[in-house]
Amino acid sequence: MCQVDENYHDDLDPAEMLNVSKKCIKCKEASAAVVIRVGDTYCRGCFKEYFIHKFRAMLGKNRIIFPGEKVLLAVSGGPSSCSMLSQVQEGLSQTAHRKLRFLPGIVHIDEGGAVGHSMEERQKALAELQTVFKATGFPFYFVPLEKVLDLPSSVVATATAPSEHPASAYKSAVNDFIHIDSSSCSTPLDQEETSIPEVQESHTQFLQQLIVSVKTLTARQDLLNTLRQHLLVDTARTKGYSKLMLGDNCTRLAVKLLTSVSLGRGAQLAQDTGFSDSRYGDIISVRPMRDFSTKEIAYYNHIFSVPSVFIPGLDTKTTNKASIQHLTESFVTKLQTDFPSTVSTIYRTSEKLQTACRSSSTADCCDRCLLCMCSLDTAPENASAFQATLISEQLSQNTFLGASRSTKIIPRQNQDPLESEIAAPTGQCCSSGGEEGCGSAENYEVCYSSAHRPQTADVKSFLCYSCQLTIKDMSSLEHLPQYVLSEAWRRHSRSQMREEISEFLLDDGDEGD
Amino acid sequence: MYVLLNAVRCISDIFLFLGGAELLFNGVKEHHVTLPSQSEPWDMKQLLVWIQQNLLKERPELFVQGDSVRPGILVLINDADWELMGELDYQLQEQDNVVFISTLHGG
Numbered sequence: 001m002c003q004v005d006e007n008y009h010d011d012l013d014p015a016e017m018l019n020v021s022k023k024c025i026k027c028k029e030a031s032a033a034v035v036i037r038v039g040d041t042y043c044r045g046c047f048k049e050y051f052i053h054k055f056r057a058m059l060g061k062n063r064i065i066f067p068g069e070k071v072l073l074a075v076s077g078g079p080s081s082c083s084m085l086s087q088v089q090e091g092l093s094q095t096a097h098r099k100l101r102f103l104p105g106i107v108h109i110d111e112g113g114a115v116g117h118s119m120e121e122r123q124k125a126l127a128e129l130q131t132v133f134k135a136t137g138f139p140f141y142f143v144p145l146e147k148v149l150d151l152p153s154s155v156v157a158t159a160t161a162p163s164e165h166p167a168s169a170y171k172s173a174v175n176d177f178i179h180i181d182s183s184s185c186s187t188p189l190d191q192e193e194t195s196i197p198e199v200q201e202s203h204t205q206f207l208q209q210l211i212v213s214v215k216t217l218t219a220r221q222d223l224l225n226t227l228r229q230h231l232l233v234d235t236a237r238t239k240g241y242s243k244l245m246l247g248d249n250c251t252r253l254a255v256k257l258l259t260s261v262s263l264g265r266g267a268q269l270a271q272d273t274g275f276s277d278s279r280y281g282d283i284i285s286v287r288p289m290r291d292f293s294t295k296e297i298a299y300y301n302h303i304f305s306v307p308s309v310f311i312p313g314l315d316t317k318t319t320n321k322a323s324i325q326h327l328t329e330s331f332v333t334k335l336q337t338d339f340p341s342t343v344s345t346i347y348r349t350s351e352k353l354q355t356a357c358r359s360s361s362t363a364d365c366c367d368r369c370l371l372c373m374c375s376l377d378t379a380p381e382n383a384s385a386f387q388a389t390l391i392s393e394q395l396s397q398n399t400f401l402g403a404s405r406s407t408k409i410i411p412r413q414n415q416d417p418l419e420s421e422i423a424a425p426t427g428q429c430c431s432s433g434g435e436e437g438c439g440s441a442e443n444y445e446v447c448y449s450s451a452h453r454p455q456t457a458d459v460k461s462f463l464c465y466s467c468q469l470t471i472k473d474m475s476s477l478e479h480l481p482q483y484v485l486s487e488a489w490r491r492h493s494r495s496q497m498r499e500e501i502s503e504f505l506l507d508d509g510d511e512g513d
Numbered sequence: 514m515y516v517l518l519n520a521v522r523c524i525s526d527i528f529l530f531l532g533g534a535e536l537l538f539n540g541v542k543e544h545h546v547t548l549p550s551q552s553e554p555w556d557m558k559q560l561l562v563w564i565q566q567n568l569l570k571e572r573p574e575l576f577v578q579g580d581s582v583r584p585g586i587l588v589l590i591n592d593a594d595w596e597l598m599g600e601l602d603y604q605l606q607e608q609d610n611v612v613f614i615s616t617l618h619g620g
Binding site: 022032033034035041079251252255294295297298299302303310312313314315316317318319325326329330333334336337 | 531532533535536537572574575584585587589592593594596597612614616617618619
């Protein structure tokens with residue numbers, strides 16, 4: 001690596017520094033404007049060509065988006081997603097060399113409520129985005145993050161299995177599309193008039209309570225990511241889109257990879273950073289920007305004036321050590337300045353990752369994390385480090401009784417602290433994690449006798465290791481959105497029922513829905 | 514004692530701060546600036562110090578680190594990568610257009 005660094009500086013010898021004397025490595029004529037990677041200098045024209053080609057190649061190579069398919073672009077307003085939007089627009093234009101053939105729509109999640117922006121600030125940002133979106137001619141939707149409170153629990157429930165397309169299906173789909181479409185215009189996009197949605201004050205307050213109840217910025221960002229993802233998937237479902245395009249670029253993914261490792265999401269790395277992500281079953285997320293570095297995107301956006309809207313987030317103007325995500329980012333970018341191949345090295349690693357499929361065929365909803373929807377990595381294995389952590393946690397809880405009470409759902413209707421204590425009597429059930437919800441007999445009785453309303457359920461046992469850590473940073477679980485709680489309750493009662501009838505079951509494996 | 518002729522000059526420049534970097538400058542993205550005269554030509558190193566003293570409103574550690582800009586902030590001089598121009602040693606000319614773009618998450 002040091003060698004690379006030295007060469008890099010030798011290249012820029014002082015005689016060349018004074019003016020732009022370096023030539024583009026591609027056309028070897030025009031003077032260079034951009035340095036990508038180590039010493040690769042491009043002129044404007046070649047850079048544009050290279051950028052556009054890379055985007056189309058990414059989509060063409062992966063063959064995940066079928067012609068004529070409806071694809072929802074998640075645009076935050078940041079440089080990366082706005083660049084993605086402009087690339088899609090470019091690719092759909094009549095003059096494009098290798099035309100994209102899907103039907104795009106745009107969604108923007110307004111997180112102002114969670115970050116604590118005033119209504120005016122939010123309206124202003126949305127108005128700016130609206131002009132950007134209108135210019136594209138695609139249909140667009142603004143969804144406030146507050147809407148996460150009204151999500152149906154089906155978002156985190158079992159997803160229907162992704163329909164497997166054989167390799168030949170893509171080709172025939174392309175042919176069909178060309179036949180149907182050869183005469184008519186291929187982008188019949190009538191833009192609906194989308195207004196900026198109204199947000200109820202009470203919802204914003206509730207959302208803010210949720211965010212404030214999380215004590216660390218790391219967990220806040222993690223939770224916000226999860227909620228945003230749920231909302232995106234739900235919007236795609238309700239609006240009839242089958243693919244979701246995310247604007248993650250390779251620098252972000254490199255940061256995400258290292259962050260995920262530090263957050264205990266090692267088992268989910270492949271899904272979190274891969275090109276496509278099918279954890280939601282019917283909605284597949286793709287990351288077409290994952291070959292671009294932030295530098296390339298920033299240059300492209302600036303030079304070819306791609307509009308983007310800056311909206312401050314949770315981590316704006318925070319110190320480096322404010323959260324694990326932020327610290328990792330500054331670590332990676334700092335390393336990148338001295339060793340320009342840092343990001344690509346990390347990124348190439350992420351490409352090679354695969355999850356060892358642990359009985360994926362039997363993985364029903366109960367084997368998936370309630371928040372991140374990845375398969376659970378918390379199966380109790382006797383010698384695992386996770387088990388050791390649990391045991392030591394249990395031991396310390398015995399001395400400080402009540403410390404674990406925060407992990408219980410206390411229903412919102414139930415305000416009396418005494419009553420909720422009765423509903424959550426022991427506080428140490430279910431610590432074995434895994435597939436059963438409530439193990440102990442007394443607990444089961446209490447839960448069961450408390451009739452139909454969700455009273456208590458151990459949310460934790462339905463989460464993967466990393467989401468458990470996030471939840472641990474919350475002061476109380478009652479602020480979680482209703483759909484998460486009700487789904488937790490549903491799973492909880494299902495596992496109870498399974499236990500109840502377990503004596504009568506012949507085979508443990510094949511009881512279905 | 515002697516005075517160098519012609520070495521004393523004013524340089525007017527345009528600075529743009531984008532991608533969230535503008536937040537550290539009171540939210541103002543575009544700055545038209547006339548740098549004070551000095552005997553030697555202005556280079557980027559001096560410019561960064563000058564920006565820090567005159568334009569930057571808060572949290573200097575989020576904009577500069579050591580002599581240079583914070584990693585993750587891109588610099589373009591007249592729409593070209595500053596790596597091509599000699600980075601900190603680039604000598605500013607009249608009417609130069611310098612752009613700072615933050616590529617960091619959250620600006």
